[in-house]
Amino acid sequence: MTLKVYNTLTKKKGKFVPSEPGKVKMYVCGVTPYNHPHIGNARPFVTWDVIRRYFEHLGYQVYHVQNFTDVDDKIINAANAEQVSWDVIANRYIASYFEVMDPLRIRRATVYPRVSEHMPQIIDMVQTLINKGYAYLADGDVYYSVEKFHDYGKLSGRSLDDMKAGARVEVDERKRHPMDFALWKSVKPGEPSWDSPWGPGRPGWHIECSAMSFHYLGKSFDFHGGGSDLIFPHHENEIAQSEAFCGCEEPCVHYWLHNGFITVNEEKMSKSLGNFFLVKDILTHFSPEVLRFFIVSTHYRSPLDFSDERLAEAGRSLERLKTAQENLKYLATLPAGAASEGSHTLTEAAQRAKTEFYEAMDDDFNTALVTSVMFGLAKEINIYHHEVVNGRVGSDLQACKEAEQALKVMADTLGVLQENSARSDENQELVEQLMQLIITIRQEARQKKDWATADQIRDRLHDAGIVLEDSPQGARWKKR
Numbered sequence: 001m002t003l004k005v006y007n008t009l010t011k012k013k014g015k016f017v018p019s020e021p022g023k024v025k026m027y028v029c030g031v032t033p034y035n036h037p038h039i040g041n042a043r044p045f046v047t048w049d050v051i052r053r054y055f056e057h058l059g060y061q062v063y064h065v066q067n068f069t070d071v072d073d074k075i076i077n078a079a080n081a082e083q084v085s086w087d088v089i090a091n092r093y094i095a096s097y098f099e100v101m102d103p104l105r106i107r108r109a110t111v112y113p114r115v116s117e118h119m120p121q122i123i124d125m126v127q128t129l130i131n132k133g134y135a136y137l138a139d140g141d142v143y144y145s146v147e148k149f150h151d152y153g154k155l156s157g158r159s160l161d162d163m164k165a166g167a168r169v170e171v172d173e174r175k176r177h178p179m180d181f182a183l184w185k186s187v188k189p190g191e192p193s194w195d196s197p198w199g200p201g202r203p204g205w206h207i208e209c210s211a212m213s214f215h216y217l218g219k220s221f222d223f224h225g226g227g228s229d230l231i232f233p234h235h236e237n238e239i240a241q242s243e244a245f246c247g248c249e250e251p252c253v254h255y256w257l258h259n260g261f262i263t264v265n266e267e268k269m270s271k272s273l274g275n276f277f278l279v280k281d282i283l284t285h286f287s288p289e290v291l292r293f294f295i296v297s298t299h300y301r302s303p304l305d306f307s308d309e310r311l312a313e314a315g316r317s318l319e320r321l322k323t324a325q326e327n328l329k330y331l332a333t334l335p336a337g338a339a340s341e342g343s344h345t346l347t348e349a350a351q352r353a354k355t356e357f358y359e360a361m362d363d364d365f366n367t368a369l370v371t372s373v374m375f376g377l378a379k380e381i382n383i384y385h386h387e388v389v390n391g392r393v394g395s396d397l398q399a400c401k402e403a404e405q406a407l408k409v410m411a412d413t414l415g416v417l418q419e420n421s422a423r424s425d426e427n428q429e430l431v432e433q434l435m436q437l438i439i440t441i442r443q444e445a446r447q448k449k450d451w452a453t454a455d456q457i458r459d460r461l462h463d464a465g466i467v468l469e470d471s472p473q474g475a476r477w478k479k480r
Contacts (some may be wrong), residue, residue, distance in 0.1 A: 003058075003362045008155060008231060008256040009155055013364055017252060019222050024055045027213040027253075029226035029234070030112070033093035033421045034074040034276045039306055040269060044259050044315065046292055047300040047365075048108045049255075051223075053413050054361050065216045066109040067209060068094055068118050068479075071202050076191055080110050086192050087116070100279040103288035104413045113212045119194045121211040124201045126183045126196075134244040138174035140186030140199045144177045144206075149240040155231035155256065181237050183207045206237035208243065219246040221377055225257040227396055231360045265307050277306065289416055290315040296367040296414045317375075318416065321407075324378035325417055326478050327385035330402050337394015342387045349380035350402040359408050367414060374410050377403065389469075439468070441474045 003016040006313050009046045012037055028048045031041055045066075070090035079086040115122075126142055129135040145151045153159055163179050182204035186195035193200040203211075209240060213221065219242075226235065235256065242252045261268070264275035282291060285308070294314035296305045342448070353373050360369035381403050388395050411417035438457060445453040458468050469476050 001359055001362045003366060004362045005255050005257065007254075008235075008258050009251065009253075011157075014255075016255070018060070019220055022061060024052075024058070024060045024062045024223070024386050025184070025217045025221035026052070026062065026064050026223035027217060027221065028064070028109070028224075028227065030066045030068050031093075031097055032072045032074060033090045033097060034072065034078050034090055035093060035237075036096045036280055038269075039277045039279060040227065040262050040281060041097075042101070042104065042279050042291070043262055043295055043300075043304060043378060044225065045106050046073075046295045047259050048102060048225055050296060050367055050393065052107065055477070056363065057409070057413055062110075062111040063217065065111055065113065065213065068112055068114045068210050069205070069208060070094070070114045071192065071208075076231060079306070080190050083428065090114075090116075096280070100283060103283065104279075104292050105288070105418060111216060113216065114210070115208045116192075116207070116355060118215060119203070120332065121215045122207055123194075125207060125211045125214075125241070126203075126243055129183065132244060132247075134241070135183055140201060141174070141182055142184035143175060143180045143194060143200055144237070144241055145176055146181070146240065147177050148280055149244055149421060151243075152179075152240050155236045155239055158232065158236075161430050163297060180231075181206060181233065185240070188397060194376070195211055199393045206234055207241060209234075210238050210242040214252075216241070216438045218251070219248060219252055223255050223257055224253040225259075227324050228258045228261055231258055255299075260298075260303045261306045266305055268454040275371055282311075286311050286315065290318055290417065293318045293371075293414070293416050296416070299364075299366055301364070302368075315370075321378050321411075321417060323478070324381040324385075325407060325411075325459075327381055328400055328407070330476055331385060331388055331395045331400045332397060332404070334388065334395040335366050337388070339396050339399070340387075340393040342393055343396030343399035344382045346380050346396075346399045347402050348400075350406040353377040353406045357406070357413075363434060368437065372406065372411055377407055377410075379405075380458075395449050435466075435477050439477065442468075443475065 004013040005016050006013045020093075027047065032038060039174070048064075048066075052064055053064050054355040068090070075086050075089050079089045079301070082089070088336055102411075126135065130142065131139070131146065133145075135142050137143050139214060153163070158293040160179065160187075162179070164177065166344045184198055184203055184207075185201050186201040187202070191202065193202055212223065224235065224238075232252070235258075239251070246252060263269060264277065269275055269277070279291075290311060291314075294311050295304065297314060297317070310427065361400065362372060363369075368440060384399070387393050407417070438461070442454050445457070461468060465479055466477055469478070
């Protein structure tokens with residue numbers, strides 16, 4: 001099956017064709033580090049991490065750029081309020097970003113450019129736009145003239161006439177059109193500034209991403225992504241300035257991808273409504289893996305409704321998959337048995353799951369469908385496990401291996417079921433030894449018909465979150 005991607009620019013799915021064979025070049029709009037990351041920040045980064053993982057699984061070399069907008073009004077205001085330098089605020093919350101995104105298993109981007117480190121590239125782009133007649137000076141500021149770019153509005157589907165009619169009365173009469181946007185802002189008291197041909201100042205918001213994406217990926221690259229809230233004006237303005245700058249006949253970005261909004265209890269998330277949730281606070285109540293699984297269980301373009309109940313539901317669903325994963329590991333420890341009708345069914349389920357996995361991911365990265373495929377395979381794993389532990393059939397190790405591989409490729413792409421894979425850790429090895437000792441003591445108590453002691457061991461373990469399962473092959477344990 002051919003990989004198809006929904007492109008916000010064309011408003012339809014299209015076949016993915018890389019700009020360079022065997023390579024994928026992607027630019028993802030990062031955070032403005034003026035506060036701790038919130039749940040709305042986490043969704044696009046988990047989404048793009050899954051997309052990157054899938055491309056790497058397919059054998060592509062991925063070059064992943066994700067910026068930090070470390071020069072911004074919100075950062076400056078926060079710095080002035082604390083009476084510290086702007087970069088103190090930026091550095092603090094860049095560190096905060098990694099403190100929560102690393103536990104979510106979001107792989108580090110190839111490079112994390114900062115606006116403050118790319119002033120020469122930004123100034124060069126602004127000057128080129130002035131020279132080409134797309135930008136004009138106004139008392140130390142530089143504005144982009146949207147009327148000069150005939151395709152303005154093609155990403156968001158808006159027309160300049162409609163935007164002008166709906167625009168509020170502009171305080172800044174220096175603009176030639178209400179939708180003209182700043183490329184360079186002249187310095188104001190209490191703000192950081194950099195020297196430029198138009199005097200000291202700092203860049204506007206939109207020009208930053210165009211300059212940094214071109215610097216690292218060239219004037220033609222595969223993906224540009226972010227949240228749906230960035231379609232207008234940010235990405236619309238990026239297209240206008242980028243295509244004017246390079247004079248390309250073809251779009252500079254081949255595929256624009258945008259994830260859907262997050263609501264909280266079916267209401268738009270906002271600070272004014274008091275339903276604004278920071279990732280660090282969520283992780284005090286739910287594990288990073290549960291939060292990640294919650295995000296990938298919905299297709300990236302669909303709205304995602306956030307609530308404690310939905311997170312708890314995601315946790316329960318994840319436990320079902322972990323149980324199947326643990327059951328496979330247990331079956332692999334048993335003596336090899338002959339193939340049976342049950343093992344043939346498991347093998348077929350594993351092969352079918354792999355096929356369905358690729359079909360789902362090739363259909364615009366449909367992770368919601370992948371999770372459904374995983375549950376279907378987990379059901380077959382658990383059925384076969386039940387047959388084996390009840391002594392009906394032996395353990396067909398080849399069938400178990402097929403199922404394990406199918407489950408692993410899906411889990412690795414989604415970035416889940418990784419906690420259980422750490423069982424070879426030294427601490428876990430010690431836990432295993434201690435558990436086997438406890439199981440042996442309990443078994444000896446049962447052989448002596450000391451049911452009180454045996455039951456007490458089982459109940460105390462249960463209170464500690466550990467479940468013992470007795471079978472003809474002996475007892476095994478797992479976390480509840």
